[in-house]
Amino acid sequence: MPELERKIKDGLDRLMERPDPAQIVERVGERKRHLRVLHRAQTVALVVAVLAGVAGGTYGLSRAFGLGGSRPASSSVPPAPSPVPSATPPQVSPTPSPSPAGIALCSDQTAVVTVVSQTGGAGTISTTWRITNTSRTPCRSYGYPGMDFHTSSGWLHVHVIQGQGFANVDYPPTRIVVLPGHPMYFVSDWGDVSGPAGLCLPFDRVKVTLPGSRVPVELASSGCLDPVRVHVGPVTKTPPP
Numbered sequence: 001m002p003e004l005e006r007k008i009k010d011g012l013d014r015l016m017e018r019p020d021p022a023q024i025v026e027r028v029g030e031r032k033r034h035l036r037v038l039h040r041a042q043t044v045a046l047v048v049a050v051l052a053g054v055a056g057g058t059y060g061l062s063r064a065f066g067l068g069g070s071r072p073a074s075s076s077v078p079p080a081p082s083p084v085p086s087a088t089p090p091q092v093s094p095t096p097s098p099s100p101a102g103i104a105l106c107s108d109q110t111a112v113v114t115v116v117s118q119t120g121g122a123g124t125i126s127t128t129w130r131i132t133n134t135s136r137t138p139c140r141s142y143g144y145p146g147m148d149f150h151t152s153s154g155w156l157h158v159h160v161i162q163g164q165g166f167a168n169v170d171y172p173p174t175r176i177v178v179l180p181g182h183p184m185y186f187v188s189d190w191g192d193v194s195g196p197a198g199l200c201l202p203f204d205r206v207k208v209t210l211p212g213s214r215v216p217v218e219l220a221s222s223g224c225l226d227p228v229r230v231h232v233g234p235v236t237k238t239p240p241p
Contacts, residue, residue, distance in 0.1 A: 106184070108213060110139065125190055130184075130239075133182055133184075134180075138177050142176070143173050143211030144186075145210055145235065146216070146232075147160050147206065147208055150204055160230045176235060185236050185239045189230075189232075191229040
């Protein structure tokens with residue numbers, strides 16, 4: 001039985017050995033370090049899990065309530081309704097007639113001057129003149145015509161008296177529009193007897209200058225007049241009474 005006795009003796013010897021304090025302290029330190037590492041790992045895992053849960057919840061809320069940049073924001077302005085065709089056709093306003101300011105002045109190039117009537121009495125000759133618009137477009141006029149008379153000594157360069165001295169010429173001017181082929185009128189009065197200075201000059205031609213124009217219309221006419229007593233009225237659309 002020597003082998004058995006030896007094993008018993010070895011076991012008793014190990015029981016009799018006293019543990020090394022340094023080894024015990026080292027093992028305890030290793031155990032603490034292991035526990036700290038394990039605790040940190042658990043903490044990190046817990047933080048990661050919490051963050052993942054928060055991110056997932058935020059994403060779910062954004063999807064549920066339409067938040068975030070992936071979903072276009074709705075406009076507060078409602079879309080315009082589609083036009084509904086109307087059964088009633090649109091009414092077209094009539095084209096307004098051109099205003100007098102947009103119409104050209106009546107000029108000598110498109111005017112023909114003629115005598116309508118002529119009467120005399122008490123030393124005065126009263127004449128009604130017609131001015132016809134021969135152009136293809138309307139023309140406008142406003143004011144008093146000018147007149148001149150040709151004698152044996154040439155043109156007299158008469159200065160007419162506008163709207164004074166006689167009832168048939170004494171009225172204010174009005175703006176008129178003369179259509180193509182239509183006339184306008186004016187009246188003139190002059191003395192046909194010799195005055196104290198013996199002025200009653202025979203003439204053979206007359207010039208009529210339209211209001212606003214500088215070029216006269218010339219026509220053949222004859223008579224006798226006192227050049228300082230020539231009165232004219234304004235142009236009108238109808239012949240004076």
